[in-house]
Amino acid sequence: MPQEHSFDVVSEFDRQELVNAVDQARREITTRYDFKGIDVEITLEDETITLLTGTDSQLKSIIDVLQSKAHRRGIDLKVLDPQKPEPAAKGNVRQVIKLRKGIGEELARDLTKRIRGEHPKAQVRTQGDQLRVSSKDKDELQAVIQQLRDTDLDVPLQFTNYR
Numbered sequence: 001m002p003q004e005h006s007f008d009v010v011s012e013f014d015r016q017e018l019v020n021a022v023d024q025a026r027r028e029i030t031t032r033y034d035f036k037g038i039d040v041e042i043t044l045e046d047e048t049i050t051l052l053t054g055t056d057s058q059l060k061s062i063i064d065v066l067q068s069k070a071h072r073r074g075i076d077l078k079v080l081d082p083q084k085p086e087p088a089a090k091g092n093v094r095q096v097i098k099l100r101k102g103i104g105e106e107l108a109r110d111l112t113k114r115i116r117g118e119h120p121k122a123q124v125r126t127q128g129d130q131l132r133v134s135s136k137d138k139d140e141l142q143a144v145i146q147q148l149r150d151t152d153l154d155v156p157l158q159f160t161n162y163r
Contacts, residue, residue, distance in 0.1 A: 005141055006134035007162040008127075009111065009148065011103050011155045013079045018099075019044060021069040028065055034058075039092070042066070049080075049097040052088055059085055059095050066097075076156035100155050102129030107155065114151065119144050 022044045029035050029042070040062065041052040051062050067077055081098040088094035103111070108131055112124045115133060122135040122144055135141050145159055 004134050004136060005138050005163055006132055007141060007145070008160045009103065009131040009133060010158050010160055011129070012101055012158065013075050013099070013156070014073075017073040017075055018070065018079075021066065021073045021075060022049065024069045025062070025066045028069070029062060034061070047099050047101075049099065051095045051097065052092055054092055056085060056093055059093050063095075063097075078154060078156045081154075103131060103155065103157075104129070107153070111148070115144055115147070118147055 022042055026042050029040050035058070038054055038058065039052075040058070041050070042062065043050040043052075049066070051059060051066075053059055053062060063082060067080065070080065071077060079100050081100050083096045083098060085093050085095040105126075108126045111131060112126065115122055115124050119135075119140055121137060121140050122133055125132045125134075133141060133144055135144075141162070148157055148159075
């Protein structure tokens with residue numbers, strides 16, 4: 001009987017690298033000349049990063065620094081989902097950046113439909129916030145991975161447990 005091969009499709013990021021990127025961004029912003037004497041807060045929570053500063057232009061600068069530090073540490077920028085800036089106390093501006101992690105139900109259904117449409121020999125199962133794709137043919141799995149890489153999505157995808 002032929003062996004069954006499989007891999008998992010996940011959407012995650014290295015939390016420690018994100019913590020390091022946020023710390024580096026904090027350090028760079030405190031030393032920049034255009035932020036001298038200005039209150040700036042970057043707060044990392046479980047599922048969000050909160051930015052607080054005086055103006056919208058400073059907020060954009062902070063986001064640019066944060067994105068460059070995250071990119072240098074190997075974090076896909078699709079993980080960061082900036083929300084709309086909102087006014088905060090004392091005339092400041094606050095912006096929440098949500099962190100995308102996991103494959104949601106709707107995205108899982110969409111990916112399953114795409115994979116089954118082009119690769120009928122591959123089986124797809126949803127396991128929590130990840131997908132398991134299996135097939136008897138390794139070439140079929142390689143084709144599925146290539147198809148998913150070529151698909152433009154809002155979340156970053158990684159392929160793990162390839163057996």
